Amino acid sequence: MEQASGDDPAEPGRSRPSEGGRRARRVTSIDVARRAGVSASAVSRAFTEGAYISRELKARVMAAARELDYEPNPLARGLITRRSGMVALLMDELSNPFYPEALQAFGSELHRRGKRVMLFAPAPGEPLEDVLPQALRYSVDGIVVASAHVTSALAEAARKAAAPVVLFNRMLEHGGLSAVTCDNHAAAELVARLLAEAGHRRPAFVAGLETASTSIHRERGFAAGLHQAGLGAPRRVSGGYTYQGGYAAALELCRGGETPDAIFVANDIMALGVVDALRRELGLDVPGDVSVVGFDDIPAASWPSYDLTTMRQPLRAMVSETVQLLEDQLESAYPKATTVTLPGRLIRRGSARLPPA
């Protein structure tokens, strides 16, 4: 078994500078072995941390590698070390600006740790549970699932996976998978209490995807906060976590003249649609007629056209905790599902009447 003995599969390395028009062929460990007059196995050992090789032999290999501009291929190495240095990110909501931001944050955090993100975005209509095995086939060191579409089939596949899986900004109702989320319940409870304290009496809630844990926990927290303030359950409609869905939800809430005086919206991209519908289609004043509070604090929330009061998610901390959970699980022979919950922070802007901080 070559793998056990540390032999190096003939891996493509960096390119030899092209002499003519023809594209450079990749320099392989075989080329280095030939130039140095040693075995391919010696080349592999020279590039493997802690492998046995005499000082003289190593020097000869390294000189040949320098001459040929050779660099070992991390994928070939991954076949030996069973570490590819790649983390798969399963993400299917890139049209919500929260996710491109998260993607950048994962890129930075993993780069800091000498790793890379491989993004797996399902094609339109492709279920996420079909994408997970594809990611596994690339020998990734771990998988982050950042999607509202975490079905039980996906969870089952993730639990059986040969690589650690962590849910980002989602959790399973009944556990079984590691997860990092904002404390959605506590954050929504606070929004409800502040809206009630400011005198709002006809609160409404715009849900996201009905099956998403984020939306469910934000709705529960909001209802709990209203209850504590002596108010009844809010009216509620669903906006499917899109701008267009939020726009339509606001129109539905205001149909028949029963206009709410406060709308808590389960994410910001929907809240922008809510504000546009209230102002541009219904001629209502925000926050004069209706207070609107969002969730996430995406960049557009701070643009003067919206000036959206919102619950900020601690994005960088959430990303860092997610990567740490992956590393912990990778190191552990008996990994345990762990849930990390981080507090949100209310960002007060101009779209809601709230009591002073």
Next chain:
Amino acid sequence: MEQASGDDPAEPGRSRPSEGGRRARRVTSIDVARRAGVSASAVSRAFTEGAYISRELKARVMAAARELDYEPNPLARGLITRRSGMVALLMDELSNPFYPEALQAFGSELHRRGKRVMLFAPAPGEPLEDVLPQALRYSVDGIVVASAHVTSALAEAARKAAAPVVLFNRMLEHGGLSAVTCDNHAAAELVARLLAEAGHRRPAFVAGLETASTSIHRERGFAAGLHQAGLGAPRRVSGGYTYQGGYAAALELCRGGETPDAIFVANDIMALGVVDALRRELGLDVPGDVSVVGFDDIPAASWPSYDLTTMRQPLRAMVSETVQLLEDQLESAYPKATTVTLPGRLIRRGSARLPPA
């Protein structure tokens, strides 16, 4: 040389279902060989299209593979076929919604062709030319560079690369690399002619990054169109391709009361900042006092708060042409730099006074 003989490096495959709490070990070709009582080389040949293997031997390998739930690892295969099925996307402007959209489009287009996107987003401050060799180390089948930061060092590295490189939404002034862009010059020329025809006499231009070909060509086209209409060169400031930059650019253009009556902005995300600054900070009416035209047609351009007239880039066609160029170059022993230019389309909304279509 194992590589030439088609031998299979001991690759990790799909997981064996976990029995206890311990994570499943990946099933390798060695496991399959053992179970089938054949050599590892036979397993490799069984899974290699067109490789020589007797029907009986292949059936034995496939039966063992099914029993063990084994799937060949595309990375291990890539070491043999020199094709990894991965295309690297170098992208550093994810905060401009045009790029997450492009990322999704690349994901769909490559999925259709049985490939995957590997996103390389440089860490803050990391130059893109440092990221290119990292992508090459992963044996990608091709590299798409979608960034305004295409320096001569990057172009030089790309020309020497051992994988085809195509620039997306950028081109080099002096060629040498394949590229796919919108016809930025013609599109900007049209905008200038229409604004002039509608009676605007004090046009201004908000540039993006000064070194970006997109911004340079849009500025040249705009100036050419104004010249054809008998108008002088536009006033111009730079907005660096960000919302905040556009906002500041609008304030600068209106300083001292010399307010332009039309602003052509080199991309939409800056144009949103221009509109917000004009309306919210300067109290001007758009388009009553100032017409604003953007470029890209990002989703927010259609939101009623902006209702932005803009030049739409043919995103899907651009992505499809980019992937096709990569494939063509991968097949060709003597690849030639090719530039594909696709026409933009004016989307008339409410932010500019234009003559009827």
